[in-house]
Amino acid sequence: xxxxxxxxxxxxxxxxxxxxxxxxxxxxxxxxxxxxxxxxxxxxxxxxxxxxxxxxxxxxxxxxxxxxxxxxxxxxxxxxxxxxxxxxxxxxxxxxxxxxxxxxxxxxxxxxxxxxxxxxxxxxxxxxxxxxxxxxxxxxxxxxxxxxxxxxxxxxxxxxxxxxxxxxxxxxxxxxxxxxxxxxxxxxxxxxxxxxxxxxxxxxxxxxxxxxxxxxxxxxxxxxxxxxxxxxxxxxxxxxxxxxxxxxxxxxxxxxxxxxxxxxxxxxxxxxxxxxxxxxxxxxxxxxxxxxxxxxxxxxxxxxxxxxxxxxxxxxxxxxxxxxxxxxxxxxxxxxxxxxxxxxxxxxxxxxxxxxxxx
Amino acid sequence: xxxxxxxxxxxxxxxxxxxxxxxxxxxxxxxxxxxxxxxxxxxxxxxxxxxxxxxxxxxxxxxxxxxxxxxxxxxxxxxxxxxxxxxxxxxxxxxxxxxxxxxxxxxxxxxxxxxxxxx
Amino acid sequence: xxxxxxxxxxxxxxxxxxxxxxxxxxxxxxxxxxxxxxxxxxxxxxxxxxxxxxxxxxxxxxxxxxxxxxxxxxxxxxxxxxxxxxxxxxxxxxxxxxxxxxxxxxxxxxxxxxxxxxxxxxxxxxxxxxxxxxxxxxxxxxxxxxxxxxxxxxxxxxxxxxxxxxxxxxxxxxxxxxxxxxxxxxxxxxxxxxxxxxxxxxxxxxxxxxxxxxxxxxxxxxxxxxxxxxxxxxxxxxxxxxxxxxxxxxxxxxxxxxxxxxxxxxxxxxxxxxxxxxxxxxxxxxxxxxxxxxxxxxxxxxxxxxxxxxxxxxxxxxxxxxxxxxxxxxxxxxxxxxxxxxxxxxxxxxxxxxxxxxxxxxxxxxxxxxxxxxxxxxxxxxxxxxxxxxxxxxxxxxxxxxxxxxxxxxxxxxxxxxxxxxxxxxxxxxxxxxxxxxxxxxxxxxxxxxxxxxxxxxxxxxxxxxxxxxxxxxxxxxxxxxxxxxxxxxxxxxxxxxxxxxxxxxxx
Numbered sequence: 001x002x003x004x005x006x007x008x009x010x011x012x013x014x015x016x017x018x019x020x021x022x023x024x025x026x027x028x029x030x031x032x033x034x035x036x037x038x039x040x041x042x043x044x045x046x047x048x049x050x051x052x053x054x055x056x057x058x059x060x061x062x063x064x065x066x067x068x069x070x071x072x073x074x075x076x077x078x079x080x081x082x083x084x085x086x087x088x089x090x091x092x093x094x095x096x097x098x099x100x101x102x103x104x105x106x107x108x109x110x111x112x113x114x115x116x117x118x119x120x121x122x123x124x125x126x127x128x129x130x131x132x133x134x135x136x137x138x139x140x141x142x143x144x145x146x147x148x149x150x151x152x153x154x155x156x157x158x159x160x161x162x163x164x165x166x167x168x169x170x171x172x173x174x175x176x177x178x179x180x181x182x183x184x185x186x187x188x189x190x191x192x193x194x195x196x197x198x199x200x201x202x203x204x205x206x207x208x209x210x211x212x213x214x215x216x217x218x219x220x221x222x223x224x225x226x227x228x229x230x231x232x233x234x235x236x237x238x239x240x241x242x243x244x245x246x247x248x249x250x251x252x253x254x255x256x257x258x259x260x261x262x263x264x265x266x267x268x269x270x271x272x273x274x275x276x277x278x279x280x281x282x283x284x285x286x287x288x289x290x291x292x293x294x295x296x297x298x299x300x301x302x303x304x305x306x307x308x309x310x311x312x313x314x315x316x317x318x319x320x321x322x323x324x325x326x327x328x329x330x331x332x333x334x335x336x337x338x339x340x341x342x343x344x345x346x347x348x349x350x351x352x353x354x355x356x357x358x359x
Numbered sequence: 360x361x362x363x364x365x366x367x368x369x370x371x372x373x374x375x376x377x378x379x380x381x382x383x384x385x386x387x388x389x390x391x392x393x394x395x396x397x398x399x400x401x402x403x404x405x406x407x408x409x410x411x412x413x414x415x416x417x418x419x420x421x422x423x424x425x426x427x428x429x430x431x432x433x434x435x436x437x438x439x440x441x442x443x444x445x446x447x448x449x450x451x452x453x454x455x456x457x458x459x460x461x462x463x464x465x466x467x468x469x470x471x472x473x474x475x476x477x478x
Numbered sequence: 479x480x481x482x483x484x485x486x487x488x489x490x491x492x493x494x495x496x497x498x499x500x501x502x503x504x505x506x507x508x509x510x511x512x513x514x515x516x517x518x519x520x521x522x523x524x525x526x527x528x529x530x531x532x533x534x535x536x537x538x539x540x541x542x543x544x545x546x547x548x549x550x551x552x553x554x555x556x557x558x559x560x561x562x563x564x565x566x567x568x569x570x571x572x573x574x575x576x577x578x579x580x581x582x583x584x585x586x587x588x589x590x591x592x593x594x595x596x597x598x599x600x601x602x603x604x605x606x607x608x609x610x611x612x613x614x615x616x617x618x619x620x621x622x623x624x625x626x627x628x629x630x631x632x633x634x635x636x637x638x639x640x641x642x643x644x645x646x647x648x649x650x651x652x653x654x655x656x657x658x659x660x661x662x663x664x665x666x667x668x669x670x671x672x673x674x675x676x677x678x679x680x681x682x683x684x685x686x687x688x689x690x691x692x693x694x695x696x697x698x699x700x701x702x703x704x705x706x707x708x709x710x711x712x713x714x715x716x717x718x719x720x721x722x723x724x725x726x727x728x729x730x731x732x733x734x735x736x737x738x739x740x741x742x743x744x745x746x747x748x749x750x751x752x753x754x755x756x757x758x759x760x761x762x763x764x765x766x767x768x769x770x771x772x773x774x775x776x777x778x779x780x781x782x783x784x785x786x787x788x789x790x791x792x793x794x795x796x797x798x799x800x801x802x803x804x805x806x807x808x809x810x811x812x813x814x815x816x817x818x819x820x821x822x823x824x825x826x827x828x829x830x831x832x833x834x835x836x837x838x839x840x841x842x843x844x845x846x847x848x849x850x851x852x853x854x855x856x857x858x859x860x861x862x863x864x865x866x867x868x869x870x871x872x873x874x875x876x877x878x879x880x881x882x883x884x885x886x887x888x889x890x891x892x893x894x895x896x897x898x899x900x901x902x903x904x905x906x907x908x909x910x911x912x913x914x915x916x917x918x919x920x921x922x923x924x925x926x927x928x929x930x931x932x933x934x935x936x937x938x939x940x941x942x943x944x945x946x947x948x949x950x951x952x953x954x955x956x957x958x959x960x961x962x963x964x965x966x967x968x969x970x971x972x973x974x975x976x977x978x979x980x981x982x983x984x985x986x
Contacts (some may be wrong), residue, residue, distance in 0.1 A: 119510065123846070124845065124846065126841075127836055153846050154846065185850060218668070234906070261828060264843065278542055307672075321675045321677075321871045322679065322680040322869075322871055323679060323680075326679055333679040333680055333682065333683035334683055334971075334975055337680070337683065337974070337975040337978040337979075338970075338971040338972075338974035338975040338978075339974075341938075341974035341975065341977040341978050342974050343943055344977075345937050345938055345974075346979070347941070351828055352836060352984075353835060353836020353837070353869075354699065354700060354829070354836050354837055354838070354869065354871060355680055355699070355869035355871045356836075356838070356871075356872065384742045394652060412499065437506060441506060444505075444506070450505055451504050451505070452504055452505075452506075453504040453505075453507075453538070453540060454504070454505060454506050454507060454539065455507065455539045456507070460568070471507075471537075471539050474507040474508055474509065474539055475506035475508030475539075475541065476507075476508040476509060476510070477504075
């Protein structure tokens with residue numbers, strides 16, 4: 001059944017081959033259905049991969065029941081499989097060297113046809129990094145772009161979360177089996193993305209997370225996207241890898257400048273030093289380069305009074321703590337708290353750590 | 360130096376004389392039961408039965424003679440006294456345990472040296 | 479001859495009568511104590527013997543049997559020394575026994591015949607008084623504590639011979655004069671004042687609300703921001719203890735043996751700061767001597783847990799019962815004891831293990847895993863019992879220098895007392911005393927929301943992803959804010975302010 005898809009699932013799930021091997025096997029088979037024609041290909045496969053492997057393949061190649069059971073399992077877990085030959089397979093991804101032949105998906109697969117932008121960064125970001133990520137992710141999501149990231153801790157999670165919060169769409173590319181949640185504390189986010197976005201992985205259910213898979217995952221992030229935005233990357237961050245992938249694949253690279261006194265943004269700044277043209281200073285910069293109109297916040301429906309106006313203006317200038325706000329507004333602690341809540345409720349300001357507030 | 364049996368007998372005689380001088384009436388000497396211990400002197404001070412243990416020491420040697428009465432020794436004396444009182448049907452009389460130390464300088468009498476429960 | 483002395487023993491923070499029967503017989507001398515004496519009571523015979531001899535009485539070699547009736551409950555402590563000694567002296571007819579039956583005698587003996595103070599005099603005497611006993615002989619050092627009990631005729635004596643001559647009618651001693659309870663309103667005796675804390679107006683306001691409504695409070699801020707100092711100020715803005723509260727608190731402290739013989743009754747609200755290595759037993763009470771724990775010692779006062787996530791999670795979880803019910807049940811092998819534990823919980827924590835997460839001054843060095851572990855040490859059920867969450871500012875040096883001294887404790891206390899008065903009237907006739915303890919039915923009854931407030935809560939519910947319980951906490955806090963304002967209705971600003979103090983658990 002299922003021609004190409006069946007062959008891929010057979011190779012990947014039953015024989016346990018990764019993309020590279022599958023590609024070589026397909027090259028041997030050419031146009032023929034590798035599964036059905038396997039006996040005739042046996043000699044060449046055995047020469048290439050050894051007779052043990054080829055023998056295993058020989059045993060299973062016509063076992064329809066085994067394959068059906070596998071499909072059944074995937075269907076019951078709510079996992080869609082998309083091969084590179086399917087029309088749902090994103091065109092952009094085909095362009096990269098060694099594209100994934102088989103994608104496991106959970107969620108809304110139509111998202112792969114939308115315009116995507118990757119947002120990646122450090123797993124141990126600074127507050128600034130998180131802030132920048134949130135700002136870019138939210139705004140770009142509101143512009144209609146789908147935010148692609150890797151569901152890792154730190155910047156990745158924040159990018160996903162911000163996109164969903166802004167009502168936008170997001171794709172998470174996993175570096176482990178499609179049913180594995182890694183890191184485990186992202187479980188709520190995983191569920192949310194499954195519901196409102198899309199989870200994809202090159203790895204079938206049950207494949208544990210392992211170090212070499214994450215760089216491979218990175219090539220899919222950049223492959224899916226028209227451009228990749230690095231919001232904060234340290235010196236040895238994996239996001240630098242994604243950035244290089246993006247350049248190799250001919251995608252746009254955008255890098256947000258970071259604090260030069262902090263080691264957490266060192267990698268980003270080095271990227272800018274190497275490729276000054278990739279520096280971006282606002283979400284609008286990115287939108288402009290992608291040729292879309294920047295997103296304008298609709299003017300808040302809430303009418304601000306004089307003091308609130310003053311407070312917002314003050315916070316626009318710098319983040320202030322409670323004491324400074326008391327001084328600025330001349331209010332008492334109780335009224336100031338009430339005012340802050342109102343502004344916070346309408347999303348105009350937000351509370352930061354250590355009792356600081358910002359716009 | 361070592362003590363001979365004669366030293367011990369001499370000491371008990373001295374102690375008996377001393378107690379009689381104090382007005383105690385000697386009831387028995389050297390009560391011994393098989394399997395139990397020995398009572399040196401049992402006497403009577405008015406209504407109270409006084410069980411006396413006699414100790415003999417040269418002056419100041421090896422600490423006070425009182426210290427040589429250990430808990431097991433007391434326990435033995437108490438057990439023997441119980442038996443003695445039962446045999447003589449004296450158990451409704453107040454009882455007291457005294458120690459008389461005989462030294463070269465004379466006798467030293469410790470009233471109520473220990474109680475039935477060692478305290 | 480047999481002598482019977484009345485005494486009292488402690489069970490939790492109540493006393494129960496113990497008859498001390500001393501039987502003196504002829505025979506092989508000995509001194510036996512029966513009736514499940516603990517080891518401190520078994521040792522009483524040594525103290526009693528020496529005390530009697532050193533008080534120039536005769537410790538006659540007799541067969542003595544002391545029974546502590548009821549014989550089936552285990553007894554502990556040294557408070558039976560004096561009654562046993564008196565019983566022996568009466569049993570050997572060295573003192574007359576005619577007057578004995580009128581008195582309840584409590585006291586520990588020292589070897590020289592002195593009478594030493596004992597723990598728990600206040601609860602013992604109160605229980606005895608309620609059982610109909612009027613006359614008491616207690617140690618002199620316990621006199622002040624006993625003097626607060628109205629209607630008791632307390633004789634505080636210093637030595638065994640004094641006690642004997644008093645019982646024999648030779649010594650004429652006056653009963654202890656009754657002390658009137660006064661809490662000196664208006665005087666701050668805590669040695670710290672809210673005006674000593676510079677800046678921190680947000681946290682101060684949160685404290686005021688927390689105290690006014692009896693809400694539990696969690697403060698979060700970087701090290702050295704003044705969380706501990708703020709917490710120490712809490713007793714200074716709490717209303718003064720009433721006599722009933724003072725007696726309750728003193729009872730517990732008396733049982734634990736930490737009352738002061740000068741002071742007698744505890745007039746200051748307790749402020750307990752158990753260290754984070756505190757064991758379970760030191761926290762909730764119990765142990766071999768069945769002492770009340772920190773939660774009980776903080777009764778009517780403040781239990782301050784500095785660096786809350788550093789406490790053992792087992793210890794923290796035990797706080798759930800007292801936070802819910804106001805008492806703690808300690809189950810021992812022989813019995814179940816209930817200690818009151820109605821305290822206000824004030825906890826502090828850092829934003830992360832190193833303390834500098836989000837700080838402007840220092841970079842945080844914690845890994846995400848460490849941060850998550852740190853925060854997850856405070857369990858959800860415990861957080862559910864904390865109504866108010868306050869962020870404490872990191873303090874700049876300039877703030878310290880220029881900070882205008884804020885209000886002093888007395889001003890805040892006046893407002894708190896007003897708010898508490900409103901609550902007393904509101905909850906008159908119910909078991910609830912403060913807004914924090916309102917039941918759901920009471921919330922419905924006393925916290926009607928205007929449509930404007932309703933809308934505000936609704937928006938907050940969606941935007942901040944509050945839980946149903948989170949909403950009821952906000953409403954309770956808003957009720958207190960309205961009470962502080964003197965408003966009958968909760969208005970929008972009250973709700974808005976209360977929302978600022980919500981526990982921000984899932985954010986960031």
